Amino acid sequence: MPLKSLHDLMVDEIKDIYHAEKQVTRALPKMIKNTSSPKLKKAFEDHLKETENQVKRLEQIFEELEIPAKGKRCIGMEGIINEGKEKMEEDIGESVLDAALIASAQKVEHYEIASYGTVRTYAEELGFNKIAELLQKTLDEEFKANELLTSIAEKEINYEAINRGEVE
Numbered sequence: 001m002p003l004k005s006l007h008d009l010m011v012d013e014i015k016d017i018y019h020a021e022k023q024v025t026r027a028l029p030k031m032i033k034n035t036s037s038p039k040l041k042k043a044f045e046d047h048l049k050e051t052e053n054q055v056k057r058l059e060q061i062f063e064e065l066e067i068p069a070k071g072k073r074c075i076g077m078e079g080i081i082n083e084g085k086e087k088m089e090e091d092i093g094e095s096v097l098d099a100a101l102i103a104s105a106q107k108v109e110h111y112e113i114a115s116y117g118t119v120r121t122y123a124e125e126l127g128f129n130k131i132a133e134l135l136q137k138t139l140d141e142e143f144k145a146n147e148l149l150t151s152i153a154e155k156e157i158n159y160e161a162i163n164r165g166e167v168e
Ligand code: FE
Pocket: 021, 024, 051, 054, 112, 142
């Protein structure tokens, strides 16, 4: 599809984030399986449910735009997720892996925050208020997910990785 207007670019970015979110729904179960921290597991489980809802929210947006809900390959998210996978395959200590999973998840959140922030602004500027509202809801969730990960890292995981990482 040619990108001749900001509207075209907005649609293109929505398709990108749609595929990105779908990848996240497939990656999170693996992260849930690989963490040994109950707190982190719970955070991932909660965010998985949230992410499934974010996918539905995007489908609502496609409906608003009267175009089929179809993603466009998001290579950015693919890369972030693949780097996370590499860590899981590494010879790595339990709590160090938890720290690595958080690092990877935060890269995911930051990618999403950048995308949703940008597209939300396009939607606002182009007069799609309902769509802007839906995007803002997801953006708020991504911010919160990111903050929770920071606090789990700083209160628990990094501390454990410091204390147990070296003896493993
Ligand atoms: Fe998301």
